[in-house]
Amino acid sequence: MRKKINQQKLIKDIANESYFQTVLRRFCHHHLAVVSLMILILLGGAALLAPVIAPYSPDEIVGPFSGAPSKEFWLGTDQIGRDVFSRILYAMRISLLVGIMATLISTVVGVVLGLIAGYFGGIADMAIMRFTDMVMSFPYILLVLVAAAIFKPGLWNIILILGFVDWPGIARLVRGNVLNLRETNFVKGNIVAGMPLRHILFSEILPNTVAPILVYATSVLALSMLDEAALSFLGQGVQPPTASLGNMLNGAQSLTVLTKQPWLWIPPGLLIIVLVMAINFIGDALRDALDPNSNR
Amino acid sequence: MGKYIVKRILIAIPVLIGITIIDYAIMCMAGSPLEMLQGPRVSEAAVEAKRIALGLDKPFYIQYFVWLSQLLHGNMGYSMKSYQPVSEMIGSHLGPTLLLMGVSLIVSLFMAIPAGIYSAIKQYSKGDYAVVTLSFLGSSIPGFFLSLLLIYIFTVKLGWLPSSGMTTLGTQGGFADVAKHMVMPVIVLAVSIAGRNIRYIRSAMLEILQQDYLRTARAKGIGNFKVINKHALRNALVPIVTVIGMEIPVMFGGAVIVEQVFSWPGLGLMTMSAITSRDFPVIMGVCLLSAVVVLIANLITDILYALVDPTIQLN
Numbered sequence: 001m002r003k004k005i006n007q008q009k010l011i012k013d014i015a016n017e018s019y020f021q022t023v024l025r026r027f028c029h030h031h032l033a034v035v036s037l038m039i040l041i042l043l044g045g046a047a048l049l050a051p052v053i054a055p056y057s058p059d060e061i062v063g064p065f066s067g068a069p070s071k072e073f074w075l076g077t078d079q080i081g082r083d084v085f086s087r088i089l090y091a092m093r094i095s096l097l098v099g100i101m102a103t104l105i106s107t108v109v110g111v112v113l114g115l116i117a118g119y120f121g122g123i124a125d126m127a128i129m130r131f132t133d134m135v136m137s138f139p140y141i142l143l144v145l146v147a148a149a150i151f152k153p154g155l156w157n158i159i160l161i162l163g164f165v166d167w168p169g170i171a172r173l174v175r176g177n178v179l180n181l182r183e184t185n186f187v188k189g190n191i192v193a194g195m196p197l198r199h200i201l202f203s204e205i206l207p208n209t210v211a212p213i214l215v216y217a218t219s220v221l222a223l224s225m226l227d228e229a230a231l232s233f234l235g236q237g238v239q240p241p242t243a244s245l246g247n248m249l250n251g252a253q254s255l256t257v258l259t260k261q262p263w264l265w266i267p268p269g270l271l272i273i274v275l276v277m278a279i280n281f282i283g284d285a286l287r288d289a290l291d292p293n294s295n296r
Numbered sequence: 297m298g299k300y301i302v303k304r305i306l307i308a309i310p311v312l313i314g315i316t317i318i319d320y321a322i323m324c325m326a327g328s329p330l331e332m333l334q335g336p337r338v339s340e341a342a343v344e345a346k347r348i349a350l351g352l353d354k355p356f357y358i359q360y361f362v363w364l365s366q367l368l369h370g371n372m373g374y375s376m377k378s379y380q381p382v383s384e385m386i387g388s389h390l391g392p393t394l395l396l397m398g399v400s401l402i403v404s405l406f407m408a409i410p411a412g413i414y415s416a417i418k419q420y421s422k423g424d425y426a427v428v429t430l431s432f433l434g435s436s437i438p439g440f441f442l443s444l445l446l447i448y449i450f451t452v453k454l455g456w457l458p459s460s461g462m463t464t465l466g467t468q469g470g471f472a473d474v475a476k477h478m479v480m481p482v483i484v485l486a487v488s489i490a491g492r493n494i495r496y497i498r499s500a501m502l503e504i505l506q507q508d509y510l511r512t513a514r515a516k517g518i519g520n521f522k523v524i525n526k527h528a529l530r531n532a533l534v535p536i537v538t539v540i541g542m543e544i545p546v547m548f549g550g551a552v553i554v555e556q557v558f559s560w561p562g563l564g565l566m567t568m569s570a571i572t573s574r575d576f577p578v579i580m581g582v583c584l585l586s587a588v589v590v591l592i593a594n595l596i597t598d599i600l601y602a603l604v605d606p607t608i609q610l611n
Binding site for chain 2 (some may be wrong): 021032109130131133134135137138139140141142145146147149150222226229230231236246249252253258259262263269272273276277281284
């Protein structure tokens with residue numbers, strides 16, 4: 001009996017809940033994503049508080065050369081005696097910064113170009129979409145590598161390069177959504193009512209395409225973190241002494257490090273996997289949670 | 297059909313020309329290859345002579361048209377470093393890359409298709425969760441890290457597999473030797489391709505499983521195996537074709553890193569060394585080749601798409 005009442009209450013709750021509550025409830029259904037979110041908050045917090053948490057300065061020589069992990073140096077020291085644990089904390093900061101900034105840039109560029117192409121159509125659409133095709137036809141890593149070699153590798157250059165290479169997917173997505181939305185009655189109504197263009201684009205069309213953009217942006221975030229790691233690993237990304245998760249693995253190209261000092265390259269590698277996986281799981285849960293056709 | 301193909305090719309041409317222009321513009325911003333020549337023992341006059349010999353004293357657009365017209369005559373220029381013709385260099389490095397990419401693609405399909413179908417049929421089961429989680433892992437692991445792990449395990453610890461090159465130095469090579477060298481690079485590429493695509497195939501399969509014609513097939517009582525393999529799988533071909541098409545440009549990029557780590561003597565390795573030494577003609581050649589390959593792959597995907605799915609309208 002009691003169970004039945006509970007169930008009725010639950011149904012009533014679902015009927016009354018706001019959009020945000022629905023999304024939250026659906027998101028929590030995805031247990032792996034909830035765990036991922038907690039891990040991401042924990043790691044992000046650790047990265048943010050690196051100056052407080054790190055036992056040593058990341059660039060200072062504080063111990064023996066290539067010391068194995070010990071009580072004093074939790075993850076050992078690198079070839080010139082810097083503390084690996086402290087460097088990893090700072091590296092995570094850099095890698096997250098690169099990922100987030102690159103994602104922001106590519107999302108803004110993609111949304112603006114997609115809106116223009118989708119809403120205005122005609123020549124603007126043609127030009128933008130052909131340009132998108134061109135950027136997409138380049139093998140991605142090759143384009144980034146060439147650009148990194150040209151603009152001198154460095155933190156901000158990497159952010160800009162990744163940001164200006166990742167946008168075509170978002171532009172296509174936004175364009176497609178805008179094309180659909182433009183045919184809906186509420187947008188047509190706005191046009192007939194003579195609402196200003198700014199209002200139609202940013203208050204009517206854009207809010208209705210935020211969900212897929214958000215989902216896509218999480219995958220861009222994961223991808224750009226992977227790309228930063230790959231570039232830095234090849235020596236074309238973030239340059240030492242600044243630590244990034246990728247360039248900490250760079251040393252493993254030497255045989256001594258690879259075979260004799262696994263503490264130098266396994267922890268940053270695992271951390272990349274954990275971060276990227278967590279972001280991917282969250283994106284997956286968001287996709288389900290934000291889907292208006294879902295009936296969960 | 298013929299009309300459709302011609303139309304697609306006509307659309308691809310301006311894209312291709314645009315690609316060469318962007319490419320050339322980036323290269324020119326890169327700075328002059330003459331920087332590499334400079335040094336205390338090279339006189340100013342020698343550098344100037346070299347500049348004129350390479351045609352670098354002419355304006356940007358003229359250099360571009362010179363290069364383009366040479367290209368139309370089948371001449372991709374000469375490497376500034378080794379003075380070999382670019383087309384010859386590409387030709388000699390293309391084989392290993394195609395071998396690596398082809399085998400990786402086939403291996404990854406053998407991993408992704410059964411896994412995707414299995415997890416769609418057993419949706420929400422433990423096996424399904426395991427497959428999906430593994431696919432997330434596969435797409436989240438950086439290729440170079442997986443390469444290092446494999447080298448650490450199979451070369452350093454176990455000593456089973458060679459970690460670099462395509463054949464053992466000083467031997468003739470042969471099929472078994474090349475295969476042995478290929479195991480690790482193929483695993484790395486195949487894992488990342490499969491990781492990206494298992495979920496895609498799974499969701500496509502899920503959609504197909506809900507179709508009416510499958511219910512009809514089941515109702516006829518022909519057995520689950522036949523329903524899946526004859527009715528569902530054939531319709532799943534459409535998304536699988538798309539997957540292959542989408543993977544080609546990504547694979548070209550992934551090959552650069554994998555070839556670098558395993559010293560696989562392919563295009564990726566050649567490109568990396570050209571990038572570090574600013575060997576413009578070689579970089580241009582590789583970019584052009586890869587752009588053409590990507591455009592052709594897209595074209596073939598669209599045509600295959602139209603072939604396997606008769607409901608697609610060609611205009």
